[in-house]
Amino acid sequence: MHTLGDQKGVQFHTAVVAVRVRHIARYTSKDGRSLLDLTYLRDMDVQFPEGGEHDDSSRLEAFPMTEAVARGVFSSWYEASVSSVKAEEIFVENEGIATGDESQWDIGTLSAAGVLEALYTPALEMVRQMDGVGATVDNGQGGRYRAPAWNVRQAEARREAEASGGEFW
DSSP states (O other): OEEEEOTTSOEEEEOOOOEEEEEEEEEEOTTSSEEEEEEEEEEEEEEOOTTOTTOTTOOOEEEEOOOBGGGTBOSEEEEEEEEEHHHHHHHGGGGGOOTTOOOSOOHHHHHHTTHHHHHHHHHHHHHHHOOSTTSSOOSSOGGGSOOOOSSHHHHHHHHHHHHTTOOOO
């Protein structure tokens, strides 16, 4: 437990229980209406340096969390999201809104500004260009999980083979 204080002498007792590092790369679409955020996240373990446990001003050391791959616990992963440039401009209003007040925008405002198209058009285009999404199931779990079929034809062949008691490959 550590104590943090402000300039007026008010003190807060705090404890660091988790550290997560985030690296975010942002890309703008060719038409300038959409944003793609790619985020690399890494959970860290924390510990006090030798002899620093009882020092309120001590530093913590952070290092990559120990993975438990067999249980599906990973220390790092990626996330992706698509957002709208126009929506971010509209939502700036939310930052200063007082408790109980309503924002000036609504779904009609977002629709008229082209926000919905800016969200789903690039997302659909990305999915259309992906080949065999999830087909390798390469999540470190080895052969514990059966890999999904690469396409509909293979899925149908697998179902037929399993129904007749045969083997797919």
